[in-house]
Amino acid sequence: MDIVVAMKQVPDLQQLRIRNREPVMADVPLTFGKIDKNALEAAVLLKEEHGGEVVVVAAGSEELEDTIKEAMAAGGDRSIMLADDKAGDLDSAESAEILAQLIKQVDDCGLIIFGEGSGDNYSGQVGSRVAEKLDLPQVGSVTQIIIDGEKLRLTRSLEDSVEIVEVMMPAVVIVTADLNEPRIPSVSQVLKAGRKPKEIISLDELEQPAAEKTLTTLSNLAPEVNRKRITIKSVEELVEILKTEGFVGGN
Amino acid sequence: MDLNMTKEQSQLQTAMREFCQKYIEPIEPILDREARFPYEEFRQLAEGGWLGLVVPEEFGGSDLDYLTYMLIIEEMSKYSASICVNVSCHASCQRLINLYCNQEIKRKYLPAMVAGKEIGALCITEAGAGSDVAAMKSTAVRDGDTYVLNGHKTFISNGPQAGVLCFAAYTDISRPGKGISMFLVPTELPGVRIGELYEKMGMRGSETSEIILENVRIPASYLMGEENQGMKILLNGLDFGRTVVAVQSVGIAQAAMEEAINYVKIRVQFGKPIAENQGVQWLIAEMATEIEAARALTWQAALKADQGKPFSKESSMAKYYASSMACKNVSRALQLHGGTGYVRGIKVERLARDVRVTEIYEGTNEIQHMIIAKYLLD
């Protein structure tokens, strides 16, 4: 049984600078979203325990062919990707349609893992949309995955409770960031990553054309922060100000 | 200078950064305080494959080009210059073993060194032979199928930890400079002794000691290269080592600048962050420019080495410029911290102690001037 992980190529947020409330994209390298890396780590851990392969699926601009090496270094075994410069800015509907088609190419797929939201716009829709398209059960907010025969036992951490659910495979599992700490690849894993099997298709080669864009982004600005520029000289003063501002309790 | 790095190069850089943030950054202040070798972190480095960077794949390494090696070392130096000393001295030995030892010795030592089970040290300096390497007094006398070695080396990085030494000694004392040979000396042999351990001002996560050899008998096959070829081997090692010191200096300076940038943005005096003063801004601008210039010189040396061209002049230029640039700019970064920068536990204070030796080891900067001038005037 293979495990599929869907990953989205995004600008490296750590290297992103904001100028006039707009992100400066020049020279910012591409990487995968943080939670997507957690999803991959979860898949690799399960593979190490149960066998099979970790197949990474992704859709994005042609640079994806390079970016995918990160996922291969971090434990992915092979990849199926749509790498096309016309696919550099997909919305959730488009992504879901493409990813569903890529996932269909994996014969023995028991489990499809998504991160809760992508590193860039965090719409949080793609996992659910893909589950619907593939007509598979889906479970969200997952913080632990256990494979038990044909079933998955999943822990969901909710605001006030921890829920454990069981679902038959194949299923779509949407994970949160706290389920693991992604591994740091070793030197040899990095060097071998480029040699792992990959399948690359372009938009024209899709069986079905990608869905029409349903959303138009009108603006994407960093929130304005009004700094109060209060200088304090002691902890007492700090506590007093925090109380006045309502950040800590009155008594 | 845009290298147009490959994905592998940028990934290795990122992986080294993440490794350092996870394992090295938390321990560095402790190593600095306790002045001890980081055994556990060395094991972790080995596990990640970071101790086999310049070793061929057949001996378990990853056989990287020098440029990629430099990119990784810069990243490591930003977090711990002293661990960088340990790793790069180790790598320098591996490199010489690979270039000058026979297949049997390579098979015996290189995989063990990649795995971090044997640590390497380079033994050249003696009390009377620092800049003047040819003044060394260590000797190796051929006796049948063996050599008998005697000598007293000073300032040996990794000395207390070393399992293998690349050891320079005279096989023909009548030929000053020309009669030196290099040997591989396993430290488990009788007669090998660790002398004084130095208490240093910086680089305290790297242990430096004397190494003393008294009638140490090694098989003749442990001669590296040929007899009386030692100076050539040594200079080859130094060309490489100097480029490493250059990139290490760049890493230290970069780390100091980043500390300074963070600090000047939050330190408020006269009602505004000190970063808003043009005098402070210009300092930062100069630091960034000089770091970039040093980095470019370093990359130039590494690129020439990768092309198989002579790079002695370039490595001396890079070493001299980058190390003095780093000393100057770490001092500026400390100045920007005011009194805070003079306090133990503040990173820039440690960097100011660590950086000083970059102008001294692998040939002092004065010696680099001599080398560069010789190229231009001869």
Ligand SMILES: Cc1cc2nc3c(=O)[nH]c(=O)nc-3n(C[C@H](O)[C@H](O)[C@H](O)COP(=O)(O)OP(=O)(O)OC[C@H]3O[C@@H](n4cnc5c(N)ncnc54)[C@H](O)[C@@H]3O)c2cc1C
């Ligand atoms: C932390 C540390 C680690 C080290 N690790 C190693 C190691 O692993 N292996 C190893 O073999 N060595 C090692 N060394 C030794 C190092 O390489 C020497 O210290 C260095 O080469 C300088 O030699 P010296 O200390 O004897 O100084 P000297 O040669 O005595 O120099 C003293 C001063 O005189 C100047 N000077 C000397 N000759 C001239 C000249 N002709 N013209 C102008 N100025 C001159 C020098 O530049 C210097 O400023 C290490 C040193 C340190 C501090």
